[in-house]
Amino acid sequence: MENNMNFNEEKLEKMIFEAVSDSLEKMAFVEVQSTDSVIKDISDFLSVSLIVTEPAPGEFSLFMPVPLVRKITSTIFSLPDDKIYNKLLSDTVAEILNTIAGYFLSKTLYSNIKYRLEIPIVGKGEANISDPHRFIRSFEIEGEYFLLSASLENLLSKFDFSK
Amino acid sequence: MIKIKRILIVDDSSIARMFVRRCLEIIGLSEATFLEAVNGKEALLLIEPEPVDLLFIDLFMPVMNGNALLKHVKETPGLNKIPVVVITSGNNKAREQELMKLGAYRVVNKPFSPAILFSAIKPLLEPGE
Numbered sequence: 454m455e456n457n458m459n460f461n462e463e464k465l466e467k468m469i470f471e472a473v474s475d476s477l478e479k480m481a482f483v484e485v486q487s488t489d490s491v492i493k494d495i496s497d498f499l500s501v502s503l504i505v506t507e508p509a510p511g512e513f514s515l516f517m518p519v520p521l522v523r524k525i526t527s528t529i530f531s532l533p534d535d536k537i538y539n540k541l542l543s544d545t546v547a548e549i550l551n552t553i554a555g556y557f558l559s560k561t562l563y564s565n566i567k568y569r570l571e572i573p574i575v576g577k578g579e580a581n582i583s584d585p586h587r588f589i590r591s592f593e594i595e596g597e598y599f600l601l602s603a604s605l606e607n608l609l610s611k612f613d614f615s616k
Numbered sequence: 617m618i619k620i621k622r623i624l625i626v627d628d629s630s631i632a633r634m635f636v637r638r639c640l641e642i643i644g645l646s647e648a649t650f651l652e653a654v655n656g657k658e659a660l661l662l663i664e665p666e667p668v669d670l671l672f673i674d675l676f677m678p679v680m681n682g683n684a685l686l687k688h689v690k691e692t693p694g695l696n697k698i699p700v701v702v703i704t705s706g707n708n709k710a711r712e713q714e715l716m717k718l719g720a721y722r723v724v725n726k727p728f729s730p731a732i733l734f735s736a737i738k739p740l741l742e743p744g745e
Contacts, residue, residue, distance in 0.1 A: 479727040480635065530638055541631075548631040552727050555705030559725075564708070 464614045465588065465605070472557035473592055473601060476549065481525045488593045492516075492600055500576060501546045503554050507569035508562070509607040514600075515550040521597040522546055547573035553601070563613045620669045620740065624651040626659040626685065627674035627703070636672050636703070642730040644741070656680025660688065667695055670740065675704040675715075683718070690719035699740055703728075 466487075474485035498516040505511035519542065526537050526545045550573050558568040588603040623640065625633045633652050640648070651668065653659040657680045663671070671689065675682035682702055689695045699721035704711070712723045722736040 476727040479729040479732070482729075530634060544629075544631040548629060548635070551629070552705065556707075556727060559706040559708065564710075568706075 461609070461612075461614050465612070466590070468557060468561050469588070469590060469601065469603070470592075472553045472560065476552045476556055477525070477594065480549065480552065481528045483525065483528070483594045486593045488591045488598065490591055490593070490598055492591055492598050495600065498599070499542060499546050501543070501550045501573045502576075503547075503550050503573040504571040505554070505558070505568060505608065506571060508566050508611050510604075511608045512604040513550060513554045513557075514602040515546060515553070516600040516602070517546055518597055518599065521594060521599060524595075524597075525549070543575040547575055560616065561612045562608075563611060566611050620645060620648055622649045622651065622666075622668040623670045623672070624653060624659060624663055624668045625672045626653045626656065626677065626682070627672075628654045628677045629674070632674060632703075636733070639728070639730040639733045643734040656682070656685030656688070659685055663689075663695060663698070664692075667698055669698070670737070671698050671700045673700060673702055675702060675706075683715075686715065686718050686720055699737070701736060 470485075470487050477483050477485050495516045498518050499522050500514060500516045502512060502514040505513070522542045522545060523534070523537055526532065526542055527534065529545065530541075551570065554570055555568075558570075562568060586604065586606055588605055590601050592599055592601065623645065625636045627633045627636070637650050640650075648669075651662050653662055655677045656673070659671075659673070660680075662668075673682045673685055682704075686700055686702060689698060689700060696719070700719065702715050702720045702723045703726065704723060705726040707725045715723050721740075724733065724736050
């Protein structure tokens with residue numbers, strides 16, 4: 454059982470990484486690396502959360518430093534820095550998380566299972582780093598680190614790890 | 617091939633609409649007139665008086681979703697020739713086939729890049745000068 458859980462966790466890691474890297478590479482032409490670096494202070498990060506309501510309750514959160522979001526936004530929309538306003542940054546992070554979550558669920562759920570996501574909510578968030586039930590991973594883009602946090606325990610039985 | 621002068625992008629997310637527009641500008645459609653709508657009902661108000669040359673629709677929208685809009689467009693004389701590209705965040709073959717049966721020109725799954733969008737609509741674009 455423990456080996457099976459380890460296997461599933463490896464697959465989960467791979468699928469999460471694929472969702473994050475594919476989404477950002479296609480949207481913003483940036484290369485994403487997975488990292489073991491521990492990000493201790495996210496208080497100044499832009500955060501966005503998104504609830505999964507179907508097929509079971511779950512949640513995704515994304516925490517990104519403002520300079521990284523600014524860089525991504527500038528790249529995606531080809532905007533100079535003085536044209537990038539706060540709402541645009543928030544909306545960009547929300548759309549990135551929406552894309553990551555949708556991509557991950559569509560690739561990971563059994564093919565006959567549909568999913569439903571709520572509208573992303575932007576705000577200061579807590580990564581609940583100490584919560585052992587949360588899936589938390591750090592990533593890096595050009596020296597800037599960001600976090601994806603997810604509550605997936607209710608969804609695990611619906612994931613097709615054979616994909 | 618058709619000359620693409622007017623494009624309508626339908627999505628309840630302003631960022632998603634901006635992103636589609638930006639991709640289309642990158643692939644050479646910056647001279648087109650871009651219209652935007654937040655749902656299917658608003659889209660119909662824009663295209664019924666004057667059809668567009670290309671329509672991008674998100675699948676999941678409030679008020680009138682992408683499925684319903686696609687069906688309406690394809691069943692309406694005067695609108696049914698408009699190529700409709702459906703954008704979806706689900707990578708679901710069965711749904712894709714269903715959308716193509718309803719008359720979608722292409723189904724594009726998120727995440728997509730300008731190159732992916734170009735690949736989807738390439739046959740519609742006029743040869744470059």
